[in-house]
Amino acid sequence: DAGVIQSPRHEVTEMGQEVTLRCKPISGHNSLFWYRQTMMRGLELLIYFNNNVPIDDSGMPEDRFSAKMPNASFSTLKIQPSEPRDSAVYFCASSPGQGWDNEQFFGPGTRLTVL
Amino acid sequence: AQSVTQPDIHITVSEGASLELRCNYSYGATPYLFWYVQSPGQGLQLLLKYFSGDTLVQGIKGFEAEFKRSQSSFNLRKPSVHWSDAAEYFCAVDPLTGGGNKLTFGTGTQLKVEL
Numbered sequence: 001d002a003g004v005i006q007s008p009r010h011e012v013t014e015m016g017q018e019v020t021l022r023c024k025p026i027s028g029h030n031s032l033f034w035y036r037q038t039m040m041r042g043l044e045l046l047i048y049f050n051n052n053v054p055i056d057d058s059g060m061p062e063d064r065f066s067a068k069m070p071n072a073s074f075s076t077l078k079i080q081p082s083e084p085r086d087s088a089v090y091f092c093a094s095s096p097g098q099g100w101d102n103e104q105f106f107g108p109g110t111r112l113t114v115l
Numbered sequence: 116a117q118s119v120t121q122p123d124i125h126i127t128v129s130e131g132a133s134l135e136l137r138c139n140y141s142y143g144a145t146p147y148l149f150w151y152v153q154s155p156g157q158g159l160q161l162l163l164k165y166f167s168g169d170t171l172v173q174g175i176k177g178f179e180a181e182f183k184r185s186q187s188s189f190n191l192r193k194p195s196v197h198w199s200d201a202a203e204y205f206c207a208v209d210p211l212t213g214g215g216n217k218l219t220f221g222t223g224t225q226l227k228v229e230l
Contacts, residue, residue: 004158042222093158107158108157
């Protein structure tokens with residue numbers, strides 16, 4: 001089992017550029033989560049999907065952020081245009097189901113730096 | 116306001132010493148409670164979780180946690196710390212509003228182990 005796969009692991013971009021982060025959940029998992037981790041705000045849930053459908057996107061900071069899950073094995077988080085305050089580590093996690101007793105398995109994260 | 120608090124930002128212990136990391140929550144009803152560990156450059160890994168029943172929960176890597184309703188606490192303990200336990204530890208809650216799996220994380224406690 002390869003675990004949750006995220007790419008790229010590191011991304012450096014300039015303000016105003018479009019950034020796309022990618023996630024491949026564990027095969028067979030039905031729920032997928034995007035988190036952002038910063039020193040100031042800690043670990044925040046941005047959005048989560050169940051069976052490829054967005055369930056709760058209330059944590060998405062603003063319209064510059066969008067997330068998609070076109071199929072069960074792939075999700076993207078896009079920032080357009082990027083700003084320096086978007087610099088953070090972005091984690092993707094997946095779990096077998098939507099219930100509270102399903103453990104979330106985290107990927108290694110993507111460290112984003114916006115100059 | 117609903118919140119989860121980890122009062123200790125940094126803790127240093129000697130290898131072989133006992134460890135207790137504090138976590139307090141503020142919710143109307145008892146939420147589901149979790150402890151995660153994050154090693155440098157890695158994603159989060161679940162140590163243990165509490166939903167109901169026995170208030171002393173055993174987890175992986177020799178960790179345990181005790182739920183105390185009267186104190187709204189869920190402190191993590193380990194009898195004898197190993198150097199490999201150096202990491203950041205996060206307490207998390209699922210407040211059981213809406214669907215399951217919507218975790219809110221504390222700000223984390225950074226554990227340093229002195230040899």
